[in-house]
Amino acid sequence: MPHLHLRLHFGSTRFGPGKAELLRLIAETGSISAAGRAMGMSYKRAWSLVEELNASFAVPLVISARGGAGGGGAQLSEQGAFVLERFQIIEAKAASAVEAEIAALERLLATEVAADMSKRK
């Protein structure tokens, strides 16, 4: 299935499916390192993305307690949950607005034409 990969550029700040997934997993797991691990990311990388996100917004999106045996806990702030939900709505609205055009492009792909020809045999 073809799909739209969508990233928002706000000046130097970028927000796309990777950061959205990280936020979603932080909400789900209650931990930055667990969320990063689920995405095959190092602890350091996950923390640095969270710090970047928090610095880009006026209010931190992720609230965390570093340290402790369990590595502290983390959760989305109200704004974090809002940003994640807004991004998911943006993805859905954009995908639905361009569904017909994507289908028109898909029909021109080499694989589609080959599949169609083999069906006709």
Next chain:
Amino acid sequence: MPHLHLRLHFGSTRFGPGKAELLRLIAETGSISAAGRAMGMSYKRAWSLVEELNASFAVPLVISARGGAGGGGAQLSEQGAFVLERFQIIEAKAASAVEAEIAALERLLATEVAADMSKRK
């Protein structure tokens, strides 16, 4: 100004603003290497992107004559022009569908809040 950066994933084939710009510049300059140069790309890189694009679609998007002192000429096929136009329509429709949501996110950015506070002084 915030904007949407949009890429289509068709299985292993990806099409985004970079390839769209390359097609647009090939149409404008009549040359793959001139188009690549305008994007700060090596001759080899531009050719390899064109070959990848042509292989992904059932009909080549770029028709070229390699060689000669001028490096041969290149132009978009009818399908190439169609794919480029479709992508531009997809970008415009998606951007307009999510304008309000992007504005809602933009208001939460650190830079926006800072700008707003300095205006109030």
